[in-house]
Amino acid sequence: MLSIAVTGAAGRMGGRLIAAVQESTGLRLGAAIERPGHPALGQDAGTLAGCGPLHIPLTDDLAAALRHCDILIDFTFPAVTLENARVCAAAGKKMVIGSTGFSPAQRDELATIMRDSALVLAPNMSVGVNACFKLLKEAAAILGNGFDVEIVELHHNKKKDAPSGTAVRMGEVVAEALGRDYNQVANYHREGLCGERSHEEIGMQTVRGGDIVGEHTVYFIGMGERIEISHRAMSRDMFARGAARACLWLSDKERGFYDMQDVLGLR
Numbered sequence: 001m002l003s004i005a006v007t008g009a010a011g012r013m014g015g016r017l018i019a020a021v022q023e024s025t026g027l028r029l030g031a032a033i034e035r036p037g038h039p040a041l042g043q044d045a046g047t048l049a050g051c052g053p054l055h056i057p058l059t060d061d062l063a064a065a066l067r068h069c070d071i072l073i074d075f076t077f078p079a080v081t082l083e084n085a086r087v088c089a090a091a092g093k094k095m096v097i098g099s100t101g102f103s104p105a106q107r108d109e110l111a112t113i114m115r116d117s118a119l120v121l122a123p124n125m126s127v128g129v130n131a132c133f134k135l136l137k138e139a140a141a142i143l144g145n146g147f148d149v150e151i152v153e154l155h156h157n158k159k160k161d162a163p164s165g166t167a168v169r170m171g172e173v174v175a176e177a178l179g180r181d182y183n184q185v186a187n188y189h190r191e192g193l194c195g196e197r198s199h200e201e202i203g204m205q206t207v208r209g210g211d212i213v214g215e216h217t218v219y220f221i222g223m224g225e226r227i228e229i230s231h232r233a234m235s236r237d238m239f240a241r242g243a244a245r246a247c248l249w250l251s252d253k254e255r256g257f258y259d260m261q262d263v264l265g266l267r
């Protein structure tokens with residue numbers, strides 16, 4: 001039985017992660033961590049997550065919590081994740097990371113911090129979105145350069161990063177399949193007399209509002225026809241179940257930097 005620690009335990013994903021861990025054969029919650037000063041500190045993690053008392057109070061002491069845990073699941077924010085990774089690396093523990101919004105430099109820093117351990121980092125842990133990554137690669141390869149690519153993502157009004165990590169990964173997958181450099185061709189902003197669309201660019205559009213869990217559509221727009229590949233998340237549970245699955249998959253990995261394509265055998 002693997003003992004799992006969850007950071008950001010009182011957050012939107014935190015509760016779903018605790019429930020998914022408790023529901024997974026082979027996993028049990030070992031600790032739930034929140035930031036120092038959080039009003040939920042001391043409350044029972046299971047009760048907070050809505051899955052009944054687990055007699056595990058929320059703590060702000062990650063290092064102490066990790067002593068009796070095997071893997072940390074971290075869905076927080078890049079700067080917090082990097083701090084948590086340092087504590088994990090020092091304790092020789094593995095990580096499953098769902099935080100989004102890492103800069104390339106932060107991603108490199110994470111790889112350096114965790115070089116002697118094993119981690120799964122993925123902007124989206126759902127099976128559906130990971131299947132979409134494969135479909136997008138195939139679609140881009142078939143359609144080639146004859147179609148303009150635009151990506152639109154919709155999320156709730158509390159989301160802090162834009163565009164979503166999933167939308168960026170979708171853009172990277174399509175760009176790579178078309179032989180383009182995503183960082184050169186991504187266009188995040190059109191306003192005023194901005195000129196005609198270049199053929200190579202990939203437009204990235206962000207919508208924020210209400211309680212939308214997460215929706216992504218990639219448009220391949222040609223002359224006289226259009227293909228749309230869409231994913232709609234109806235709840236956060238499949239992200240959490242993906243993270244639990246990643247923990248089980250990591251159990252026999254000593255070191256390495258993986259993502260959900262590895263976990264799901266889609267590479």
Ligand SMILES: NC(=O)C1=CN([C@@H]2O[C@H](COP(=O)(O)OP(=O)(O)OC[C@H]3O[C@@H](n4cnc5c(N)ncnc54)[C@H](OP(=O)(O)O)[C@@H]3O)[C@@H](O)[C@H]2O)C=CC1
Nearest residue numbers: 008010011012013034035075098099100122123124125239
């Ligand atoms: N990979 C995937 O499949 C998915 C990824 N995500 C990503 O997960 C991340 C979190 O999303 P969401 O749950 O909606 O965000 P929330 O803001 O609801 O949750 C983040 C939690 O982390 C807490 N926190 C802040 N600092 C620390 C700290 N030092 N130690 C422990 N906890 C801390 C926050 O506390 P406080 O609010 O008080 O600051 C909050 O409770 C985002 O980056 C999001 O994009 C989301 C869904 C799926």
Ligand SMILES: O=C(O)C1=N[C@H](C(=O)O)C[C@H](O)C1
Nearest residue numbers: 100123124159164165166214
């Ligand atoms: O913040 C969220 O909510 C989500 N974030 C992830 C992302 O940025 O891609 C995944 C999911 O769409 C929900």
